[in-house]
Amino acid sequence: MAKFSKITSLLAGATMALSAATAFAADHTLVISSWAPPTHGINAKMWPKFVEMVEEATDGKVTAELKLGIAPPPAQMDLIMDGAADASIIFHGYQAGRFVTTKMIELPGYEGSAEAASVAYWRAYEQYLSKANEHRGVKLIALHTHGPAQLHSNAAVTDMSQIEGMKVRIPGGVGGDVGSALGATGIAVPAPKVYETLASNAADGVVMPFESRKGFKLTEVAQNVYEVPGGLYRGSFAFIMNEDAFADLPADLQKALDEKVFGEPLSREIGKVWDEIDGIGREATMSTEGNAINAASAADLEKFNAIAADVRAKVIAEVTEAGIDGQAAYDMIAKEMSAY
Template structure:
């Protein structure tokens, strides 16, 4: 999709993520996003992206945010087709399309979402990009959410109680973990979790703490079963239409590549996820009738064995793509530990 001169978009520019009409800008990006308006993705991440883009280009490029153009699984094709210029995708929504991205989702990593996101980008540049799983779009950032925990309407206080529950679990490693724990997986996009729980179509969901506020889980899943380090981490990419980027002047392309895209943006998004996870925890602690149940030492030991089996399986799966999966995993783990 071509960038459109802002002077021809006087009305729609008022919807810019920054909330202002940046009349000095020469180009406007159209951002497609699927999360609720108040979710941290839209309230904090995209505004940070726009701030970084405007600063790097001296205000020549800005962006406007549009919600509800397409459901989450359709965002990759939406950007490839040029229906929007940029979007965020969750890799687990498209099973089979993304394999190497499962490496960052593995349970057992120690560190923040910021540390994970930086490590992810570095491993992507060195190892994972060669799988070319994002062909057709330009990857401008990679990040993870915080450790995913189990959120349920009825209290869960041990790992064994998960078996037989109907649980909304995304694809990717989250699905592998759900199967290993004996849960009956229900796959619905994140924006549908509230109604899925409210209608009793599921007993719970596995999501990071930010969802307590971002998807109002304090109202429909009052209990959290917390596993230190999480049951998995979700993998996301910020992507851009290739023609849109190619149509930009070379000096602007260079500025974006050097100051925004890649590790700088990945770091900032991961940092924001840590922030909104903290907000979600605080919301839970303050909400009447909500409880956080910590996993016992026995459960930690049991889950450690489950996680080891899943890691072995995923590393073998990623190695099947031709990527040096063990080296990439070792790099992510060491980068996070040293961050």
């Protein structure tokens, strides 16, 4: 496995040892590229859970080390395809024009936790969305969503009509569709840049999950949250792996990872972590002086439900045009989440 040690020595950026005790004993060490801040839940909780599951499934023969700052978020897909790292997390909305079917999980109106959404997402992927082959070039090892995304701003928003004309950082995908429908002026900024964007007044607000209150320190620069039950959208993520890195592993280890870690098991655990860090973000908001959570009114919810219905119809049509039964995929996700 000379490939892994070569990659490890060549890559620049900070390194975090996720499991030092087994790293020396493992036969194979995978290099993880992550773009989130060091203390963000992705790095502090999700990747350690991934390593724990990998080591347990392979009896410690495979482990991983985390490297930060190798490339910005939009470059992670190409980074893994090129073999500059062995695994990474991607946000589908950063890949303009590359993904369509992934917008299905981002739709507003789903009820349930990030864990429920992530499991439903993987099951819908296996039955429907995989036919689009949008992750070609990498090995897809998990799919998940963050919790419901809300509007975070410095000035209090207590009525949905106030959003019109605001400069708001909104990611691509369904988040962009919803922002446009609300009349916001969208600003394309990767998540790691939201703090400085708000601090410099380049944006009036951002739309992100509650986790960001802690993970991106929004309690300092966006003291108010406008909360819509179920969120304005849910973000779509994937854990991906270099195909050659996986092929280089012995057949028995490949089998163990495919059966015990990759797919639904990992998707479930990542979703569960996101529920945890969303809770931490909400608590940080409630315990920070000057911060407030403003719930959408009944009138606003009625207005938003009409917007959500239009966005759903648009996305279902887009997915159908991509050769997937969009309505069946949507119905499956909604059913799986409600029954979870």
